[in-house]
Amino acid sequence: MIPPQFDYHVPESLADASRLLLANPEAKLLAGGHSLIPMMRFRLAEPSALVDLRKIPGLAGIGEAEGCLRIGAMTRESELEKSELVQGRYPLLADTARVIGDPLVRNLATVGGNVAHADPGNDHPATMLAYRASFVGRSFPDRRSGTLLEQRHELPLQAEDRTIGADDFFTGPFSTCLKPGEILIEIRIPAPEAGSGGAYEKFERKVGDYAVAAVAVQLRLEGGRIAEAGVALTNVGLTPIRASAAEAALIGSDGGEAALDEAAGAAAAAAEPHEDHRGSVEYKRAVVRTLTFRAASRAVARAKEAPA
Amino acid sequence: MSSHHVTIQVNGEEHAREVEARLLLVHFIREELGLTGTHIGCDTTSCGACTVLLDGTPVKSCTVLAVAAGGSRVTTVEGMGNGELHPVQQGFTEKHGLQCGFCTPGMMLTSKALLEANPDPQEDEIRWGISGNLCRCTGYVNIVKAVRRAAEIMKESKENGDG
Numbered sequence: 043m044i045p046p047q048f049d050y051h052v053p054e055s056l057a058d059a060s061r062l063l064l065a066n067p068e069a070k071l072l073a074g075g076h077s078l079i080p081m082m083r084f085r086l087a088e089p090s091a092l093v094d095l096r097k098i099p100g101l102a103g104i105g106e107a108e109g110c111l112r113i114g115a116m117t118r119e120s121e122l123e124k125s126e127l128v129q130g131r132y133p134l135l136a137d138t139a140r141v142i143g144d145p146l147v148r149n150l151a152t153v154g155g156n157v158a159h160a161d162p163g164n165d166h167p168a169t170m171l172a173y174r175a176s177f178v179g180r181s182f183p184d185r186r187s188g189t190l191l192e193q194r195h196e197l198p199l200q201a202e203d204r205t206i207g208a209d210d211f212f213t214g215p216f217s218t219c220l221k222p223g224e225i226l227i228e229i230r231i232p233a234p235e236a237g238s239g240g241a242y243e244k245f246e247r248k249v250g251d252y253a254v255a256a257v258a259v260q261l262r263l264e265g266g267r268i269a270e271a272g273v274a275l276t277n278v279g280l281t282p283i284r285a286s287a288a289e290a291a292l293i294g295s296d297g298g299e300a301a302l303d304e305a306a307g308a309a310a311a312a313a314e315p316h317e318d319h320r321g322s323v324e325y326k327r328a329v330v331r332t333l334t335f336r337a338a339s340r341a342v343a344r345a346k347e348a349p350a
Numbered sequence: 351m352s353s354h355h356v357t358i359q360v361n362g363e364e365h366a367r368e369v370e371a372r373l374l375l376v377h378f379i380r381e382e383l384g385l386t387g388t389h390i391g392c393d394t395t396s397c398g399a400c401t402v403l404l405d406g407t408p409v410k411s412c413t414v415l416a417v418a419a420g421g422s423r424v425t426t427v428e429g430m431g432n433g434e435l436h437p438v439q440q441g442f443t444e445k446h447g448l449q450c451g452f453c454t455p456g457m458m459l460t461s462k463a464l465l466e467a468n469p470d471p472q473e474d475e476i477r478w479g480i481s482g483n484l485c486r487c488t489g490y491v492n493i494v495k496a497v498r499r500a501a502e503i504m505k506e507s508k509e510n511g512d513g
């Protein structure tokens with residue numbers, strides 16, 4: 043299938059990309075394209091224009107700075123898989139990267155695209171909720187009103203960055219709180235403190251499919267008790283769901299079977315699945331329960347192994 | 351609708367064309383260049399029949415815009431060996447790594463990249479590496495054997511070359 047017609051732009055700066063978005067309200071950003079291009083072929087998306095980010099420098103990279111893991115929005119999923127830093131210190135993120143699409147998809151698909159596309163079936167959003175990650179959106183507000191028209195284009199637009207918590211970012215299916223012309227440029231995950239561990243459990247019918255359900259757990263042990271916990275769910279609602287009651291069941295506990303059972307039950311209750319070809323509502327809740335138990339068990343085990 | 355001038359190097363040869371923005375790389379390869387070894391299977395970014403190497407990395411060419419591949423190097427199955435069989439093609443021949451052959455070009459290009467990154471992959475690493483390429487005939491058993499055989503051939507030729 044061939045996508046409908048569209049205009050294609052490949053700007054070399056974020057300011058130009060932002061300008062193109064504002065000038066074409068029906069335009070979409072193109073990152074790896076592995077969600078957007080399939081949707082365009084099926085006519086589920088018919089953007090009037092694509093603004094390709096591939097030539098804008100500085101948007102890809104993984105590194106720790108200022109107490110955070112900072113991931114450039116255009117970083118390919120395969121780079122997460124190859125990163126020793128991610129594999130060593132961010133096991134929840136490493137788990138997640140390994141189950142997105144398939145190896146060929148991950149060679150082009152980007153972390154920023156997975157987040158900003160905000161498909162409730164995408165895997166990074168739940169992981170980012172569990173991590174208490176934040177997202178940096180850059181825009182170029184026009185503060186030149188009052189300036190003589192002939193001087194306007196001489197003045198460079200000033201970048202304005204906004205840091206958005208994962209809890210506030212996902213507003214609906216395929217919807218985020220990014221404003222028109224605002225571009226996701228970076229994902230920030232708080233660096234793990236001593237005694238931290240996490241895990242992602244995804245149940246899929248075949249490699250490359252969206253999850254029947256998936257669960258992200260990130261927690262921290264202190265003196266044998268769980269001091270902090272993040273639990274979030276993939277593809278069992280219109281947005282990724284943070285399971286606060288499951289987090290509460292874990293916090294203060296020793297991470298033993300009883301606490302994990304209680305958290306699993308709370309996560310299943312927090313899920314809002316719809317019946318579809320991947321299963322019934324009851325079935326998906328049962329999957330969430332099982333996956334929450336498994337993810338929390340592995341997170342606790344990893345936290346115990348983590349350097350104190 | 352926009353039309354764009356692109357130059358893509360395919361199997362070592364530069365090809366310049368005027369293309370519509372919506373032209374997919376797989377159609378550029380098959381219809382503009384007539385290289386039909388790259389297959390179209392599912393059209394849903396699932397099956398991997400359209401796999402090509404884009405600057406050495408295996409990708410699904412049904413999910414790449416030709417215009418976005420401008421300036422890149424593409425390798426298709428036609429460009430795998432230089433007049434003779436590439437070790438991966440040799441391995442697939444010897445170990446019967448195909449039946450109908452539809453998935454084979456994509457399967458071999460993914461395997462080529464896999465072996466370049468990991469010259470001695472174990473069975474689970476091969477199965478993981480080719481998990482984005484679907485085969486409906488072989489049950490993958492002979493494909494895994496073929497990739498193992500290709501690894502041996504590459505090792506032997508390297509040793510001979512070194513000696």
